[in-house]
Amino acid sequence: MKLIFFAFILLSCNAYDDRQAYIIHMDVSVMPAPFSGSESWHMSILTSLSSSTGKAPAMHLYSYKHVMQGFSAVLTSAQLEQIKQVSGHVATYPDSYGQLLTTHTPKFLGLKKESGLWPASNYGDGMIIGIIDTGIWPESKSFKDEGMPPVPKRWKGRCETGTAFNSSLCNRKLIGARSFSKGRKQLHLNISNTDDYNSPRDFSGHGTHTSSTAAGSPVSDVSYYGYAPGIATGMAQKAHIAMYKTIFAGDTKKTAGADVLAGMDQAIEDGVDLMSLSLGLVPAPYYSDIIALGAFAALEKGIFVSCAAGNSGPNAYSIINEAPWLTSVGAGTVDRDFVATVTLGNSTKTIRGLSIYPKSLFVSNVSLYYGLGNTSKESCDSFSLDTKEVAGKIVLCNPMSDIYSQLDEMSRVAAKGAIFITDQGEHLFPEDYSKPFVAVSLSKGKMIKNYIARAADLATVSIRFRETDLGSKPAPQVAFFSSRGPSLISPGILKPDILAPGFNVLAAWVPNRGFYVDNDSLTTDYALISGTSMASPHVIGIAALIKSAHRDWSPAAIRSAMMTTADITDNTGSPIIDMNSRATGSPLDYGAGHINPNKAMDPGLVYDITVQDYIDFLCGLNYTSLQIGMITKRSNYRCTRANLDLNYPSFMVILNNTNTMTQTFKRVLTNVESSSSSYQAAVRTSKGMKVVVKPQTLIFDGLNSTQEFTVRVDIDLSKSTRKQSEYLGNYGYLSWYEIGGKHVVTSPIVSAFAPPQKKNAI
Known part of the structure; x- marks a missing residue:
């Protein structure tokens, strides 16, 4: 299985002659006057660092203008300790590699x-x-x-x-x-x-x-x-x-x-x-x-x-x-599904299965093999099939946990192709179709088995690849x-x-x-x-x-x-x-x-958030002044209302090892329509969640006018009829319906259990 995605993974300190890349935060306000810019200051700092015998000098990588105040460089452990003593040094973190x-x-x-x-x-x-x-x-x-x-x-x-x-x-x-x-x-x-x-x-x-x-x-x-x-x-x-x-x-x-x-x-x-x-x-x-x-x-x-x-x-x-x-x-x-059409024998009835085999191929009236009565052969286990019995045929394989080993077996015995009975066909990716095969559901697999039982050694199959189905459901x-x-x-x-x-x-x-x-x-x-x-x-x-x-x-x-x-x-x-x-x-x-x-x-209303709101959120996380300054690149920021209740378009209640919780949220909606309007609140919840919205009606004068409201959420999972999971409590939705208009502004309300210890956090 190959998903195209990049995930950075933190690595331990590299052993290359004690040198490693670091990201270094600096306070630009203490930069000495003679320097024309921050990069020349950074270069001067690195030049001034001493090198241990046999070690290369510190190496400058980048000076950053916008994303942070500071630079990245390759340092030895001794140079790292020296740079921590430099005037204006704020913090240093090892670079992360991916x-x-x-x-x-x-x-x-x-x-x-x-x-x-x-x-x-x-x-x-x-x-x-x-x-x-x-x-x-x-x-x-x-x-x-x-x-x-x-x-x-x-x-x-x-x-x-x-x-x-x-x-x-x-x-x-x-x-x-x-x-x-x-x-x-x-x-x-x-x-x-x-x-x-x-x-x-x-x-x-x-x-x-x-x-x-x-x-x-x-x-x-x-x-x-x-x-x-x-x-x-x-x-x-x-x-x-x-x-x-x-x-x-x-x-x-x-x-x-x-x-x-x-x-x-x-x-x-x-x-x-x-x-x-x-x-x-x-x-x-x-x-x-x-x-x-x-x-x-x-x-x-x-x-x-x-x-x-x-x-x-x-x-x-x-x-x-x-x-x-x-x-x-x-x-x-x-x-959208990508399929192949399977025809059994001379029947006019067809079976549709999933396939993204890329070559132009039409398999016509090829013998169909199934190791009936032998569990290992029915499942196409590794080294279970006989080349003399299978070569040049289409093989029917029962569900296995590893479809890739079935593909290997199919290749080993020179089968012409395969039909895999599996409920995991949708989990396969285009690159998995390195051989001609079709994935069919358990119920369709049963139909094929019944046909083989009737036709015995005369069972044949035709398969047409390269078909695309639009409008598949559910999606x-x-x-x-x-x-x-x-x-x-x-x-x-x-x-x-x-x-x-x-x-x-x-x-x-x-x-x-x-x-x-x-x-x-x-x-x-x-x-x-x-x-x-x-x-x-x-x-x-x-x-x-x-x-x-x-x-x-x-x-x-x-x-x-x-x-x-x-x-x-x-x-x-x-x-x-x-x-x-x-x-x-x-x-x-x-x-x-x-x-x-x-x-x-055309949403009607929006939950807007300013930079100051995010700063107040960071203050609510109990970050230190140094840490907040590293994010905001400011030493003179101020917390106007330190809290975690950001003006977000969703509501999240965290259950701290308890099945009950009450939390009140404060939100502000902004009208993005040019005309005045009114909205009425409506709540959909499951048992075990009670939501009270005040006020129930919001009236907006015109473009960019705002209105505040509060949402009180009471959670009691003992009253919930929904099957509980290890992380999800219950959830519902708050919708603001425009009175006499078309706009509906909906936000999820979710209760969830507190996450485990942040073992992956740095």
Whole structure:
């Protein structure tokens, strides 16, 4: 199983001659007057450090302008102790290192040419999206600039020249491309042309895929080897793309947090409007979380930041990118299946199974083998089948815990193909189909067995591959790998924020990286990839559309618009289910719900949050003045109302080892309509949860008018009829209905048990 997602993993101190990279926070207010800028000051500090005998001098990596006050450098342990004594030193943390973890989604999301968010935003015209990723393949048709508007005059970025990449490859679509690898190189991880490109060019395909999903230009007649055919287009097809390559491939697939921070810093300097990161860190306090630091600096510039929520589901407390000033995105399925048609014998009846076998193949009247009466052969256990009996035939295999060992056995005995009976077919990815096989359900497997019992040795089968079914139900579902809440760092904030398409998403790919099928390497310009990495660029593209239509909205207002208009039901009208358990999901799985772009364009009301509100939240976390200063880059901040009750579009009650709890929330709603309006509160809860809203009616005078209200939540799980889990209490929803109008503003109310000890925190 391969999910395309980056997860940073903290490593112990590297043994390379006692040298390691560090991120060093400095107080710029004590910088001596003679220095013209902070970088020259940082260089002077490093030059002044003494080196132990035989040790290399301290090495400067980056000086940061926006994401933090300070720099990154490679130091020995002795130099580290020296730098801690330098005037202006605030704090030092070891760098963190990481390793590698469409045609239909616009329609599934309701985006249309003739109405709604696409025409209202002019397809994201004027927006600049910064992508922090593995680079980009500029020759892809998804990055052609026909019909693109001119590059905004405020843009300060550039395209750099490097290996297999020239600045002339940029255009009005791809307006910026840079790479950052100093942190990686200090690990002695040089970049060779066989491992990656020492330039913004994408080697792994990930950055090309995410970029085209967010803002790719329309491209006709694309598919993944015949699957998912159609017109591929990004969410915001007239938005500009700027790539910041911070992730490099290679044998070790490591990257440095210092590089990621440098990429975010440069994106802010260049003037992006939005930023997407399909990568993350092990949960850490926000003052030592690189992405949280960078996102806070972006927030202060009005930049909307979207991040992948993680691929560690369905486990609870697995969410990453938890900071409330960024939008955490979970992955959902779409209403599209890839299938093969199975015909038994000469029957006119067919059976549909799941398959994404990429080669053009029609299996016609091939003998069908089933090891009837032998449990090992029925299951196609390792070394259970006889080549003489099976070679050239289609093999039927009973459920096994490991379908990959069945594939190995099928290859060993030279079977022509296989039909796997499994209830886990939806958990397979395109790259798993390295051999021709079909996954059928248990009930359909029983039908095939009954046919074999009747036909005996005369049983034959025909299989037609490369078919795409649209309109499958139910959809969306929460993808089984999508990380779940509650948050470890600030459990009082519901995360993930929202669900977006992240399962088998078709988008641009790199032609130099193939998929292995029948021991052949097949190349493609468009690939089906899954992961929350694919969900985040959907949200960033939609955010670009909203921001283009509402230039004065803050990042918090954009996120609120998405969350309060999200769908909590699927295309059958039933609650969204968890793909893994087949049971009804909860807001800890999908946040506020599945994103609905057209509704998000016109939410009626928003929960807005200012920078000062976030500072008060940090004060409520009991961070020290030093720690808050590291996040805010200020020494003169003040706490106006230290508390954890952020003006968020959701309500989270944490049960501290008890089944009962009472909590009161204070919220403020802002009218984003030009006319006056009134709203009436309505609450939906399960037994064991009582919610009282005061006042019940809110009256708004006009644009930007505000109204306060309180929500009291009483939890008594002894009265709940819902089956309890180890982490979820119960949940409900508060909706504000516009009186005589169309707007409905909905927020989840969730009770959950306190997370376990923060063993993964730094």
